[in-house]
Amino acid sequence: xTMPTTEQILQLVIGGTAYETRLTAKFARRKRYVxxxxxxxxxxxxxxxxxxxxxxxxxxxxxxxxxxxxxxxxQNDITAPHDGVVRAVRxxxxxxxxxxxxxxxxE
Amino acid sequence: MPTxxxxxxxxxxxxxxxxxxGHKAVEKQTALGKLTARDRITALLDANSFYxxxxxxxxxxxxxxxDKKVLPGxxxxxxxxxxxxxPVAIYAQDFTVAGGSLGLMHARxxxxxxxxxxxxxxxxxxxxxSGGARIQEGVDSLAGYGExxxxxxxxxxxxxxxxxxxxxxxxxxxxxxALTDFVxxxxxxxxxxxxxxxxxxxVLGEEISMEDLGGARVHSEISGNAHFYARNELECFHKxxxxxxxxxxxNRKKADPYPAKxxxxxxxxxxxxxxxxxxxxxxxxxxxxxxxxxDFLEVHAQWAxxxxxxxxxxxxxxxGIVANQxxxxxxxxxxxxxxxxxxxxxxxxxxxxxLITFVDLPGYLPGVDQxxxxxxxxxxxxxxxxxxxxxxxxxxxxxxxxxxGYIAMCSRHLGADFVVAWPTAEIAVMGPExxxxxxxxxxxxxxxxxxxxxxQKVAEYSExxxxxxxxxxxxxxxxxxxxxxxxxxxxxxxQISANKSETRPFKKHGIPPF
Numbered sequence: 001x002t003m004p005t006t007e008q009i010l011q012l013v014i015g016g017t018a019y020e021t022r023l024t025a026k027f028a029r030r031k032r033y034v035x036x037x038x039x040x041x042x043x044x045x046x047x048x049x050x051x052x053x054x055x056x057x058x059x060x061x062x063x064x065x066x067x068x069x070x071x072x073x074x075q076n077d078i079t080a081p082h083d084g085v086v087r088a089v090r091x092x093x094x095x096x097x098x099x100x101x102x103x104x105x106x107e
Numbered sequence: 108m109p110t111x112x113x114x115x116x117x118x119x120x121x122x123x124x125x126x127x128x129g130h131k132a133v134e135k136q137t138a139l140g141k142l143t144a145r146d147r148i149t150a151l152l153d154a155n156s157f158y159x160x161x162x163x164x165x166x167x168x169x170x171x172x173x174d175k176k177v178l179p180g181x182x183x184x185x186x187x188x189x190x191x192x193x194p195v196a197i198y199a200q201d202f203t204v205a206g207g208s209l210g211l212m213h214a215r216x217x218x219x220x221x222x223x224x225x226x227x228x229x230x231x232x233x234x235x236x237s238g239g240a241r242i243q244e245g246v247d248s249l250a251g252y253g254e255x256x257x258x259x260x261x262x263x264x265x266x267x268x269x270x271x272x273x274x275x276x277x278x279x280x281x282x283x284x285a286l287t288d289f290v291x292x293x294x295x296x297x298x299x300x301x302x303x304x305x306x307x308x309x310v311l312g313e314e315i316s317m318e319d320l321g322g323a324r325v326h327s328e329i330s331g332n333a334h335f336y337a338r339n340e341l342e343c344f345h346k347x348x349x350x351x352x353x354x355x356x357x358n359r360k361k362a363d364p365y366p367a368k369x370x371x372x373x374x375x376x377x378x379x380x381x382x383x384x385x386x387x388x389x390x391x392x393x394x395x396x397x398x399x400x401x402d403f404l405e406v407h408a409q410w411a412x413x414x415x416x417x418x419x420x421x422x423x424x425x426x427g428i429v430a431n432q433x434x435x436x437x438x439x440x441x442x443x444x445x446x447x448x449x450x451x452x453x454x455x456x457x458x459x460x461x462l463i464t465f466v467d468l469p470g471y472l473p474g475v476d477q478x479x480x481x482x483x484x485x486x487x488x489x490x491x492x493x494x495x496x497x498x499x500x501x502x503x504x505x506x507x508x509x510x511x512g513y514i515a516m517c518s519r520h521l522g523a524d525f526v527v528a529w530p531t532a533e534i535a536v537m538g539p540e541x542x543x544x545x546x547x548x549x550x551x552x553x554x555x556x557x558x559x560x561x562x563q564k565v566a567e568y569s570e571x572x573x574x575x576x577x578x579x580x581x582x583x584x585x586x587x588x589x590x591x592x593x594x595x596x597x598x599x600x601x602q603i604s605a606n607k608s609e610t611r612p613f614k615k616h617g618i619p620p621f
Contacts, residue, residue, distance in 0.1 A: 009387065012436060012437045012439075014437060014439060014469040014470055014472070014473065014538070015469060015470060015509065015510075015537050015538040015540060015541035016538065016540030016541040016544055017384075017385060017469065017538045017539075017540045017541070018385060019385050019387070019433070019437035019469060020385055020386055020387050021387045021433065021434060021435060021436055021437040021438075022387070022434055022435050022436070023435075023436060024411070024412060024413065024435060024436055025328065025329075026329060026443070027436060027472075030474070030476050031476070033475035033476065033479075046310065046311040046312060046313075071310075072310070096312060098311070098312060098313075099311070
């Protein structure tokens with residue numbers, strides 16, 4: 001029932017005051033927030049690319065299908081988040097993709 | 108007993124069934140460091156107290172040549188007995204019989220003993236050690252799970268429900284433990300997950316071991332699915348017995364009182380809490396300095412440890428204790444700690460256990476991850492749970508009680524029956540630094556030396572507001588008391604709360620922010 005001595009006491013600032021305390025493992029490992037880039041279409045669920053319907057330089061409109069991603073036994077249409085020109089296609093049919101992978105970049 | 112053919116037949120039949128899956132399967136079980144289902148029941152219950160139900164039940168599957176298979180007890184042992192004299196219903200899945208897989212009759216045995224426990228008003232313990240649904244029985248085994256979940260929900264708040272994970276508990280099976288009040292896990296033995304490492308690898312390409320995915324440590328430290336962690340099965344059973352000394356049989360009975368005992372002298376209430384409110388200390392030392400015999404059974408000890416919850420006794424009576432832990436994350440409220448405390452408060456309220464809350468927190472944890480993880484709705488659970496609770500609610504403010512954190516920690520405004528503060532308490536809308544920066548923004552900005560001016564203004568604010576007397580003057584707290592008299596106050600508060608009655612307008616049920 002005593003404070004563990006091996007763990008480092010760190011400072012946590014709340015309301016302008018620095019408190020001396022330990023951190024939880026979960027807090028120490030938390031990811032820094034990175035603002036999403038609206039021009040980059042990323043993969044939200046891991047799966048396999050079934051088909052790619054756009055090429056570099058093509059104009060696309062909001063909601064237009066870019067890629068068919070098979071995941072969880074479903075064929076999912078990945079659509080354009082906004083109007084624009086395709087700057088790059090980062091995946092090819094048959095490729096396995098993980099969550100967060102970049103699929104298509106728009107301008 | 109006369110040895111007629113019928114008696115010989117009876118003993119033969121029984122003997123065959125008592126051996127479970129046979130000695131080879133039992134050897135496999137023990138090689139994994141696991142006790143058999145029958146040994147677990149023996150180790151957990153009082154000697155010779157177990158009366159078995161449904162030993163002779165047989166499975167009814169006729170597909171896939173299953174009709175030729177004998178599955179003793181259909182892979183689960185059920186019955187009633189006692190733990191230190193307390194009546195208890197129990198079931199233990201037998202991994203030696205078809206991997207403890209759950210078929211229709213296996214599930215029927217479990218639901219029968221659950222119904223019995225609800226009617227008799229006694230706690231139920233489920234020992235989980237099963238490979239999952241018996242695939243040969245198809246949708247019947249799904250029906251079995253559903254019927255168990257339904258009863259877990261009906262029994263919730265009527266009888267204490269305890270789940271012990273002593274083997275795999277995967278897929279749908281995990282939801283019975285998740286619906287129960289206390290989940291026990293054992294190092295190296297417990298494995299809980301919805302989808303296992305194999306599926307995750309196939310579908311997601313992520314490789315992870317069973318232990319790292321859903322082992323005992325994961326669920327007691329990260330997911331919060333487990334309430335109690337033990338290094339081995341016997342330690343686990345010891346902890347269950349300890350828990351039984353604190354909780355009542357059902358929601359119509361009070362927990363049995365114990366002989367009152369003073370706290371142990373090594374816990375000196377006067378020396379635990381540092382004056383400087385930025386300095387940490389272990390709030391469990393405050394609890395142990397106040398509870399009978401310094402006994403404290405911590406629930407969720409490894410998860411969200413910035414709040415401490417658990418059971419103790421004051422003057423022989425069981426109390427539920429909720430306390431901010433300045434030693435971890437400065438004792439802030441966040442998603443997990445709100446969730447943890449809210450659930451504990453609801454258990455205590457359902458089973459008539461008075462609540463004592465110790466307050467020392469700087470507020471809520473700032474951060475994008477917290478906001479995006481829903482600290483608003485998770486934090487609301489704690490407000491809901493404290494406001495909803497009608498058991499005696501006693502709050503002691505040790506040091507900081509700032510802003511929304513002050514309100515959430517069972518303040519008078521959420522219906523606390525007693526709120527007292529130590530002379531070291533700082534009950535204010537926010538910490539002096541933050542408050543001074545806002546109130547004296549212009550004075551600080553226009554001063555020739557803003558740093559010096561800020562210091563001066565912080566000191567000025569501290570002097571005026573970082574104390575318990577502003578709140579006491581408004582009647583938001585009832586009294587300022589010294590640490591030394593706190594135990595006497597708690598004994599008094601518990602005694603005069605014995606006949607507390609608080610009724611609320613009728614409703615079917617509230618809608619807590621799950």
